[in-house]
Amino acid sequence: MLMTGVLMLFCQIPGCAELKPDLLDAYLERELDWAMFIELPGSNHYLNYAGSQLYPLTIMRINFRAFGRGTGAPGDSAKIYEELWYHKGKPVGSRRYSQLDIPTRHIGAIVVGAIDNKNEQSQAVANALVRLVLDLQLKKISPAIVLVPNGSYDQIAEGLGRYNFVPDILGLDGPQMSIHLRSYPQNKEHYFYYSKRN
Numbered sequence: 001m002l003m004t005g006v007l008m009l010f011c012q013i014p015g016c017a018e019l020k021p022d023l024l025d026a027y028l029e030r031e032l033d034w035a036m037f038i039e040l041p042g043s044n045h046y047l048n049y050a051g052s053q054l055y056p057l058t059i060m061r062i063n064f065r066a067f068g069r070g071t072g073a074p075g076d077s078a079k080i081y082e083e084l085w086y087h088k089g090k091p092v093g094s095r096r097y098s099q100l101d102i103p104t105r106h107i108g109a110i111v112v113g114a115i116d117n118k119n120e121q122s123q124a125v126a127n128a129l130v131r132l133v134l135d136l137q138l139k140k141i142s143p144a145i146v147l148v149p150n151g152s153y154d155q156i157a158e159g160l161g162r163y164n165f166v167p168d169i170l171g172l173d174g175p176q177m178s179i180h181l182r183s184y185p186q187n188k189e190h191y192f193y194y195s196k197r198n
Contacts, residue, residue, distance in 0.1 A: 019111050019147075022078045023065040029075060033106035036081065036143075037063045038128060039113045040121055058086040058124045062132070064100065084131075089123025089159075104140045112148040112156070122152050126159025129179060137177055145180045153183035157190065165192035 019025055021039045028035050039061045062082045067075040081100065085093040102108070110132060115121045129146060136142060148156050157167070165179060167190045182189035 019113075021061070021063045021113065023063065023111075024078075028109070029067045030069065032067055032108050032144075033069050034064065034066045034102050034108035036108070036110045036132065037065075037078070037113060038110065038125060039063065040115060040125075054087045054092060056087070056120070057092075058089075058121050060084040060086065060124060060128055062128070064098070066102065084124070084128055086120070086124035086127070089120050089127070091124075091127060100135070100139065100141075102136075102139065102141050106141060107144050108141070110143045110146045112146070112152070115149055115152040118152050118155050122155030123159045123162075125152070126156050126162065129156070129160070130163045130165070133177065133179055143180075145182055147182055147184050150183040150186045150188065153181070153188050157181060157192070160192045164195050166195045167192055169193045 019028075019037065021037045023035050023037055041059060041061060060083065061080060062084070063078045064081040065076055065078040069075075080097045082097060083095045084091060110129065112125055112129075115125065125148070133143065160179060160181070169176060169191070177194040179192045180189070181192060
């Protein structure tokens, strides 16, 4: 019931398209305990030389911000949690800058920024989402929603399928790890559940 109420709040998110990596947004601060922002800064110049085996390289920066919801405090500033590097949608490196200090059962969201190269970057984003959701689940924390750009929704959903996340819980047994994916600004959405069968 609590989760349903939280998800209903996201039906009214104003200006998702305007969310930035600093996660300074009054609505998010009021309704959530934390948020992450996956930023894909331009990286076409990295490792771009003759004979390079890792070009093109997609660099993904994940920012994290804890909010002071319910405390009257303004919350923390956004900080870099992790950087991930991908080549053709496959992980080739990472660097963690900080630890996640999120109390168990706090409600949050993951927001994906603009994606330029829909195929390769969407595959990389799908991998990053699975990694983040697993990291959070191990700490008994679950994002209420993952917001992705409308134009990349189908590619990211397809990418989740490569990691055995299916859009139908029928036939799945026991507790399920899930990802609630929603596009912005058009609100296309679905739940994806992890399945061992594939």
